[in-house]
Amino acid sequence: MKLFLDSADENHVKFWSGQGILDGVTTNPSVLLRDGVTDPTATFASLARLIAPGVLHAEVTAESGAALVSEALALSELGDNVAIKVPMLTPQGVPCLAEMHELAGAGVQVNTTACLSYGQAALATKAGARYVSIMLGRVDDEGGDGAAVIEEVRRWLDRWGYRTEIIAASLRGPGDVRRAMDAGAHCVTVPPAILSKLADHKYTRHTVQEFLDAADATAAKAA
Ligand code: G3P
Numbered sequence: 162m163k164l165f166l167d168s169a170d171e172n173h174v175k176f177w178s179g180q181g182i183l184d185g186v187t188t189n190p191s192v193l194l195r196d197g198v199t200d201p202t203a204t205f206a207s208l209a210r211l212i213a214p215g216v217l218h219a220e221v222t223a224e225s226g227a228a229l230v231s232e233a234l235a236l237s238e239l240g241d242n243v244a245i246k247v248p249m250l251t252p253q254g255v256p257c258l259a260e261m262h263e264l265a266g267a268g269v270q271v272n273t274t275a276c277l278s279y280g281q282a283a284l285a286t287k288a289g290a291r292y293v294s295i296m297l298g299r300v301d302d303e304g305g306d307g308a309a310v311i312e313e314v315r316r317w318l319d320r321w322g323y324r325t326e327i328i329a330a331s332l333r334g335p336g337d338v339r340r341a342m343d344a345g346a347h348c349v350t351v352p353p354a355i356l357s358k359l360a361d362h363k364y365t366r367h368t369v370q371e372f373l374d375a376a377d378a379t380a381a382k383a384a
Contacts, residue, residue, distance in 0.1 A: 162349070166183055167186075169186075169204055174186055186217050188208070188218060189246065209243050218243075220247075220274060224251045224252070225260060229247065234267065246273075258288040261289060272292040272294055277305075292327075294328040297330065307329075308341060328347070329348070335359050338359060
């Protein structure tokens with residue numbers, strides 16, 4: 162299973178990449194805004210260098226058509242390890258499958274984002290997406306079960322031997338990460354604050370302190 166950091170903050174990327182657990186970094190325009198990025202292209206280039214050979218996922222902002230394709234091609238030139246996030250639909254509901262298909266044919270690693278259903282993930286796979294980002298939290302927001310969608314898509318991919326990988330996104334807590342992993346997501350993308358929570362445990366801290374105190378006591382006796 163692959164673990165991505167959902168962040169454009171270089172300090173967080175350096176820290177978690179230094180822990181040896183990251184396979185890549187995902188971003189989207191909301192993440193760039195949250196992390197105070199003012200020059201997205203420069204940030205993508207820098208994150209791609211930082212995370213190599215892991216994958217940097219950069220999202221297009223053109224809505225559709227030739228503008229989307231040319232933006233995606235330009236972003237993919239930033240590095241061999243750059244995957245391009247293309248939203249499943251325009252805000253008007255027009256599928257971007259043709260654009261994905263063209264990009265995949267040109268050798269671009271397409272990550273179809275904003276997937277909220279089984280049907281969307283299946284169609285994106287057919288269009289040639291290398292990854293489908295299923296937003297578990299946003300499926301839950303609408304009264305659905307995001308983990309169940311991931312599980313069903315995984316079953317379908319395996320049944321037909323597709324190599325498209327599911328990225329579980331929109332994870333709002335450690336419980337969501339566990340649900341996504343359990344449902345068979347090939348990759349999970351986790352914001353830094355949630356990754357910290359996954360690593361931490363009050364009783365682990367207490368236990369480590371107990372061991373250190375015991376070691377001090379032993380040293381004091383020996384002195
Ligand atoms: O990974 C996608 C994420 O950035 C969106 O999360 O919580 O806004 O649905 P959220």
